[in-house]
Amino acid sequence: MIKISEITEVGRQVLESLFSNPLRSFLSSLGVIIGISFVITMGWLLDGMNNVLEDTINLIGEDMIYIEKFSWTGGHQWKLYEQRKDITYDQAMEFCRRIKVAQIAMPITRKGGAKLKYQSNTYNGFLTNGTKSEYGLTPAATMLDGRFFLPIEDLSSARVVVLAYNAYKTIFGETEAVGKTIKIQGYDFRIVGVIKKRGTAMMDFVDNQIFIPISVFNKMFDNSHRSFSIAIKAGNPKEMDEVREEAQGLMRIIRNIPPGKEDDFSLNETKTLESSIETFRLYVGGIGIGFTVLSFIVGIIGIVNIMFVSVTERTKEIGIRKAIGAKKISILLQFIIESTALCLVGAIVSYIVCSILFFVVASTLPGLVPSLGFLSKFIPVSFFFIASGLSIFVGIIAGFIPALRAANLDPVDALRYD
Amino acid sequence: MRISESNNGAIIHIRNIAKLYKMGTEIVHALRDVSLDIFPNEYLAIMGPSGSGKSTLMNILGCLDTPTTGIYNFKGDDVNEMTDNDLAKIRNKEIGFVFQTFNLLARATSLKNVELPLVYSGVSSSDRRERAEQTLKDVGLGDRITHKPNELSGGQRQRVAIARALVTSPSIILADEPTGNLDTKTGEDIMKLFKDLWKKGNTIILVTHEEDIARHAQRIIRLRDGLVEHDGVNPNQLLV
Incomplete structure (x- = not known):
């Protein structure tokens, strides 16, 4: 089986190779960075909306019912209510x-x-x-x-x-x-x-x-x-x-x-508000997930591509490693860890950039547009873990096929490669 | 599978091996029928013109490739029955490769290059460092352990490669044209190093087409068209 000494060594090598060409690493993980940024942005908006909902419920009172001609939530049926x-x-x-x-x-x-x-x-x-x-x-x-x-x-x-x-x-x-x-x-x-x-x-x-x-x-x-x-x-x-x-x-x-x-007449209460916000939340979530999936597909393609390039560039190195005793699993792991690290660094970059951006936006924008006051200055830490988990998942998916190709290279051919 | 009784103490026992390649529709016989035994502490040169099959034989001896037909026992184990992982293990523990183009990892220091085989055999990082350092000292590079390949001369690079081959204390050192990329003087130094290693008890297989290099060996095998043309003691061995 794979040995601990190998994993730490692979980790070290991977970081070395990522930082030996930071611009290339950045560009290839751009798709993932954008995807992760979507996830974080969506979470941030939904989190802000939750705060609004909570505020609203507290404001109106959970045990209040308002009987009115119009419904709070049925905006699209306005004509009908008007006739009441x-x-x-x-x-x-x-x-x-x-x-x-x-x-x-x-x-x-x-x-x-x-x-x-x-x-x-x-x-x-x-x-x-x-x-x-x-x-x-x-x-x-x-x-x-x-x-x-x-x-x-x-x-x-x-x-x-x-x-x-x-x-x-x-x-x-x-x-x-x-x-x-x-x-x-x-x-x-x-x-x-x-x-x-x-x-x-x-x-x-x-x-x-x-x-x-x-x-x-x-x-x-x-x-x-x-x-x-x-x-x-x-x-x-x-x-x-x-x-x-x-x-x-x-x-x-x-x-x-x-x-x-x-x-x-309509019976209005916070509960009806909650369900309509829930609908709105589903819209935001749905659109967000759509964009996220799309950018992750682009991101995965980017990573797969750069990993294939990396495998080709390092064919000789793979040959050397095999000649001195690297097993298939070691080579496989090396490239999967590399693509995962690429994505993980992307996630960290996204989180830092979003944190700064949202802090600035939430600090300045509500001053100009008061209705944006629900935006939170901070991204919940849980999103960092979600983003990281997601990027690891993407990294494994994207790295697998190039890594498999590397692992299956014939050592003789790989050594001969120039 | 152990068949040591048929080995007579040989590390490598080969009988009637052949290797065929398909090149499009054509079948190429890289090796037709080769039989040989290699014993501990032999210093062997495999010679032959290009196309004679010496590279193919070296790849097979080094467990980088397997023969199409024939018997290959390594220390009594049937190589033909081995999985890729078993072969990787043999390459890691039993064989030390030295290549013409050195084949060091460009981004890694001498020390890291020499440590690499130990990484794959699961040696702890402190042991690894200690053994790699010692081996680099043994080949005369104790003061170059933090240098990267591009900071070393050709001879120094080849010494790093030899240290890498030696660090796992393998049964066999397999050197493919080890002086091919070096000037004559440096080449002689490297050959002297091999001789020292041989005298210390290592088993060395040289693959070369240069008579000058081959004459260092104790035994010479000449290949032609995938067959052994000659296999015998070198009466003119240089013992300097």
Whole structure:
């Protein structure tokens, strides 16, 4: 059998031959470098997307269900949802009164671009939400300062407002906001609280909001073409099935949907988001794998080619080695180790280059394009091992046939070769 | 297969071997019918003009090739029955090759070149180094162990090659035109080295077409057209 002394010796020789011509080694492993880079890039993107998903789930709350006219995930069926009847304020309120299993339920309605004014400055980039005081009991309303508005303020249509973090930061900077008065659509509102920063990176938009009592909202804005959302907090992710079932049944009763007809509303929750991200992930993965396989095929061809060249160039050397006692397996191993080393060095190069590149990209690009904030600055170390494993596999595959040719050379012919 | 009783103590025992090559449709008889025995501590020269079959015979004696027909026993083992791995083992342990063109690995130092046969026989790296160093000293290259072939003269290269052949303490040293690429003076030095090795008890087979070289040997075999034309003691052996 093959001896340890031989393997270490072969390893030494292989490194020597790789570094005796670094440019050639680099060029021949370029295909593999590109292939490995694809794998690392794909993993890096998917990893970033996982972070987004996690952030989103944490943000929305795993035990929240939103009943809405539109589905969060069915973008392609937009026309269908558009034709649904709006969920009216009365329907939403009736639902909230009648739902039993849920911990909290409240209507929410939104309007973009309301005009805010503080002192002489005007702002209109914030989403205005009208909701009930119960919203203050959800994790989405963890306060940085002050409080959420109270039931009495909602009932009495008090002009009070709660600012989400970015709204506060934009208008007040570092200064105290609670107790101050701002104008919304020309009406004075007293600020009662500021919500803690929630969004990370790409989900930053959740902090660009303000909240006012729904009773006030209804008086300020025309609601005739507005569909309300109903936010339901199950209280416990384990009770989601029960809550979902009751919510759906109750909403069908309220909307008078006869048995056998489809729902004309959507139950949105993080789970549906997860499955749609899963689909997206499959797309990215599929495209990535396609490119990866393609570049690995090119890479393997490159390695096979250079290994054949190497075998031919070193025919005489193979003859010498055989004459002094190298067995077939020794020669076979020598060339397989060489092609594997070539690929492995390629993988290491890819990993280092990708690490530097991604660090630079993730450090600079999100500053220009905020939605790319999900990109991670670091590649998980596990990808180094995946890339290495893959390159070893590719090296063995690519090296085998040239190595077999070398091992099977006739020693007499090989020695005679010039 | 052991058949030592028929060997009479010979290292190599050959009977009626022939070697045929197919060149396209033509069949070439490189060796027609050769029989010989080689005993321990013989100094033998195989001579003949080109095409006489001496290279073929050398390849067969060196277990690089096997005969088409005939018997070849190496130390009592039937070479015809051996696998490629068995042949590699014989080449590694029993035969030391010295070539006309030296055939050293260009990228490796003298030391690494001489260590190489020991690598294939599984000797540990410290033993390897020690033995290779000693052997290089024995051939007079103790001060050239870190040099690469292109940093050595032709004579020095051939000495490295001889050290490589000797390092495994083989039964036979098989030298194919060992002075063919050297000037006369250097060639004489190399022949002197072979003589010293012979005197120390080594068995040496020289393959050459030069009478000057062959006269160093104790016994000369002349081949012609794949047959042994003459096999006998060299009465004019140079013993200097």
